[in-house]
Amino acid sequence: MxxxxxxxxxxxxxxxxxxxxxxxxxxxxxxxxxxxxxxxxxxxxxxxxxxxxxMEGGDDAEDTxxxxxxxxxxxxxxxxxxxxxxxxxxxxxxxxxxxxxxxxxxxLKPLRLLTEKVNEIDIDNVEYVKDEIRIEKGSYEIRALSEGFQAAINKIYENYEKQRQFSINAAHELRTPLAVLKTKIDVFRKKERSPSGELADFVDSMEKNITRLSGLVEGILFLTRDEKPERKEVFVRELAEEVILDLEEKASEKEISLHVTGDDAVFYTDDLLLERAIYNLVDNAIKYNTPGGSCELRVRRERGLEIDVTDSGIGMSDEEKSHAFDLFYRADISRSQRNSGYGIGLALVRDIVQKLGGGIRVLDNPSGGCIFRMSFPPQGSAAEITKSRQQRQKRR
Structure with a gap:
């Protein structure tokens, strides 16, 4: 030593x-x-x-x-x-x-390298902190520091994996009994064609809560999936219009108008994941909108891709915006209780957007309400993407 x-x-x-x-x-x-x-x-x-x-020469030269x-x-x-x-x-x-x-x-070059690796860690995305940050070259102190960081990161990732596995197991265990309960309620409704009074209220309440719990379980299972996106050419505006059609009936119950604007963008991404993200944002805009309000879904394709979901609802404070994408976070308990959900929808959206390589943030709508903006980095045109994909397939 x-x-x-x-x-x-x-x-x-x-x-x-x-x-x-x-x-x-x-x-x-x-x-x-x-x-x-x-x-x-x-x-x-x-x-x-x-x-x-x-004086040169002579007897007096020394005394001169x-x-x-x-x-x-x-x-x-x-x-x-x-x-x-x-x-x-x-x-x-x-x-x-x-x-x-x-x-x-x-x-000190190894120390700068260690600093860069540590800065690249996004602690909000624990599934990505398993990357190696250990420094093999450099002085003893720097290598010891990197090993300390690596040990701490490994503990964080191990705890994340334990929680992830527990969530998967719990969700799978809950999935079957919830499905059984839902089936029994459906059977009961068929037998009792027109339940009335307290019995009808009880059945409706049970069905509503089972639906909410089923959605929670499905959301947890979706969050814990570790699958890579299956990318292909996606016509984003057409996808957005399909989402609007799916939620049109729900919006009409609160007399909320839905409309899509923007570019006919073609983007190379996972259509199922993107559709789920847009669906959750529009669904959230309907839930927390005011009766008779509006929700606009705007698509912009310039260098990258931007998708805005704008509502005319009650808006959010700065504190609420900073926690909007936290799992199980609900800004206002009283208003959350009036709406179905457990605060998992926006967390799902953030997870999807990050898997697709983008980012999401909440902005204030100048006329009232919020703007949820999904941004994705630039990529080649659809023709270029198709050509490069065909070339890769030929090489295989």
Whole structure:
């Protein structure tokens, strides 16, 4: 363990790099200054040969005082040396700092890579956090940090898998008795053709709650599916019009008008999943709309694909919008109790949109109500997609 630390420790590497850089700066500056001093010493020696005046020869030569004349050229040489020394020190410091930054950046590259991997994790989509974030290269501290992150992520994913498996098992266990209850109610209605009074209210209440529970079970099973979308060419506006037709009767009960506008868009996606997402949004718009209101479904195909479901309902606060797609979240309990559902429809929509590679958000409708906007990234045209798909099939 000690050998591993001494070989790969980030602290030891930083210490060694710091000492090495400063040693390099010191040696480089001293060498350059020594070289300049040697050049100046030779130059001064040649100048001094012509600067001594005295008596030559004779007995009194030793007692004759000598006069050293320093001219302006020698003074300039000394000034130039000082400037050169300052220049060398500045260049050395700048070069050393640059070298230090480059080395540190290289040493911290694994840490930047780890940061990018951690930032890519979407904790709201736990099924996608199983990707490896462990760093194999780098210092001991960074590798230990990545292993700690990996262990935490693995625990989150394991808990998610346990909850997912429990939801699947519970939903399957509930599916059969609910189907049996629904069948018995249907049989009872056929036997008692016109139940009246409290008995009729009881049967209606039972049937309504069984239908709600069946929808909840089906929604949970849908959320826990781990299947890849089956993509193909989809005429989005035609798909939207089919959804409107399916919900027209339900909307007419509250006198809500439904209409589709926008482009005749062709998109390469899973038609069943997209239809389910649109259906849930329009159904939600009908539930929480005001009587006599409206619901508009708008399709836009520019670079990508945008689908807006706009209602004229009661709207949502900022707090409610931030939790709108949480599983089992209901903004207003009193109004939720007046509508069938358990707060799973919008969670299903978010799950579908993310599986299809898009995103969804809630906006305020300027005239009142909400706008649920599904956005999907750009892709090739339908002709290009068909051509590329045919080429792939030929290669197979």
């Amino acid at each position: 000690k050998d591993r630390l001494s070989t790969h420790s980030l602290a030891l590497k930083l210490t060694a790099v710091t000492i090495g850089v400063f040693a390099f700066m010191l040696l480089f500056s001293n060498y350059m200054l020594w070289k300049e001093q040697s050049r100046m010493a030779g130059k001064l020696a040649s100048q001094l040969e012509h600067s001594f005046y005295g 005082p000598l006069t050293l004349v320093v001219d302006e050229a020698q003074i300039r040489t000394l000034a130039e040396y000082r400037i050169y020394a300052a220049f060398i020190m500045g260049i050395t410091m700048l070069g050393g700092a640059l070298l230090f930054v480059l080395v540190i950046r290289r040493m």
